[in-house]
Amino acid sequence: MKRELILASQSPRRRELLERCHVPFRIEVADIDEALNPDIPLEAAMEELAWRKAHTVFERHPEAVVIGADTIVVLERQILGKPKDVEEAKAMLSRLSGKTHQVMTGVCLLSADQRVCFSDVSDVEFYPLTAEEIDTYVATGEPLDKAGAYGIQGEGFFLAKKITGDFYSIMGFPVARVLRALKKFDF
Numbered sequence: 001m002k003r004e005l006i007l008a009s010q011s012p013r014r015r016e017l018l019e020r021c022h023v024p025f026r027i028e029v030a031d032i033d034e035a036l037n038p039d040i041p042l043e044a045a046m047e048e049l050a051w052r053k054a055h056t057v058f059e060r061h062p063e064a065v066v067i068g069a070d071t072i073v074v075l076e077r078q079i080l081g082k083p084k085d086v087e088e089a090k091a092m093l094s095r096l097s098g099k100t101h102q103v104m105t106g107v108c109l110l111s112a113d114q115r116v117c118f119s120d121v122s123d124v125e126f127y128p129l130t131a132e133e134i135d136t137y138v139a140t141g142e143p144l145d146k147a148g149a150y151g152i153q154g155e156g157f158f159l160a161k162k163i164t165g166d167f168y169s170i171m172g173f174p175v176a177r178v179l180r181a182l183k184k185f186d187f
């Protein structure tokens with residue numbers, strides 16, 4: 001039996017990257033509390049959060065294959081999520097300036113008979129940023145819906161000096177790894 005594929009994400013980046021896989025899918029957003037479990041290692045907590053997103057939608061469609069994902073930025077063991085306003089975006093970028101941080105993405109694929117969850121970590125080194133560069137970038141509006149207040153794929157291209165890891169995972173979706181994991185599912 002062929003199953004329907006559902007992406008449980010409102011992220012336009014995840015939709016765009018899954019579209020590259022040439023597999024039919026639709027989107028249904030899981031509106032959940034995105035708090036991370038502080039009692040387990042961060043990688044495991046990211047996988048659990050991705051699982052919660054996928055499972056919320058899977059409960060409504062138990063015949064489907066559902067994908068959930070979540071992305072955070074980690075600087076010196078502190079988590080940077082999405083900035084709540086322009087001031088917080090500027091503060092986040094000032095903290096990231098001249099340093100190396102991690103971008104962690106948790107992914108979970110779920111069906112009635114299978115569950116594949118993993119997390120993927122990349123290192124990103126930023127150039128030292130001037131206050132003017134930060135102000136100009138924040139004025140584009142791009143940082144506000146993004147973990148760590150930047151989008152490497154967009155106007156934020158000028159921030160990073162070095163990336164070690166999967167570029168697409170930094171965008172929010174390690175698409176090659178997801179496609180490989182999807183091959184185990186019948187849909």
Ligand SMILES: Cc1cn([C@H]2C[C@H](O)[C@@H](COP(=O)(O)OP(=O)(O)OP(=O)(O)O)O2)c(=O)[nH]c1=O
Nearest residue numbers: 009010011070071146147150151152170171172
């Ligand atoms: C670091 C970084 C993050 N991001 C984005 C990816 C994610 O959309 C966002 C992190 O927020 P998430 O909570 O992972 O995702 P979301 O709220 O956009 O969607 P949903 O919860 O429904 O799945 O930051 C970029 O687009 N580029 C980058 O370089």
